[in-house]
Amino acid sequence: xxxxxxxxxxxxxxxxxxxxxxxxxxxxxxxxxxxxxxxxxxxxxxxxxxxxxxxxxxxxxxxxxxxxxxxxxxxxxxxxxxxxxxxxxxxxxxxxxxxxxxxxxxxxxxxxxxxxxxxxxxxxxxxxxxxxxxx
Ligand code: CDP
Numbered sequence: 001x002x003x004x005x006x007x008x009x010x011x012x013x014x015x016x017x018x019x020x021x022x023x024x025x026x027x028x029x030x031x032x033x034x035x036x037x038x039x040x041x042x043x044x045x046x047x048x049x050x051x052x053x054x055x056x057x058x059x060x061x062x063x064x065x066x067x068x069x070x071x072x073x074x075x076x077x078x079x080x081x082x083x084x085x086x087x088x089x090x091x092x093x094x095x096x097x098x099x100x101x102x103x104x105x106x107x108x109x110x111x112x113x114x115x116x117x118x119x120x121x122x123x124x125x126x127x128x129x130x131x132x133x134x135x
Pocket of ligand 1: 011013038042044084118120
């Protein structure tokens, strides 16, 4: 037994901004979340950094290369031992396509407020709006 508490496993999500807009992706699964919108991402694998995981997930889901930037918004506790964090992601190459989602949308501040975001990602709305309004 160790006295050191295990660190939370992380799920990373990417906020890609371009031309005053933010990229959102529409989920296809699970049924309860299908049709709702999220920042694309996924689980960090064992021995993988969050930055590498974000690059891998966005390559797999959007067919783009990104550079992982700074954190945006609060930590969202998904369950015991699993935390969701958003990072800014800078597009390095490629044009995002929905390989894993129903569709993609580039939204401005007003549109962001009208999208049916998954509950977890709603925690980031204040910072996402602030960033969009500053662009
Ligand atoms: O792709 P992978 O299976 O690694 O991860 P995922 O199933 O896309 O995401 C892992 C968990 O994080 C799920 O419960 C998602 O609903 C949640 N998630 C979220 O709430 N918001 C996001 N922007 C991305 C993932």
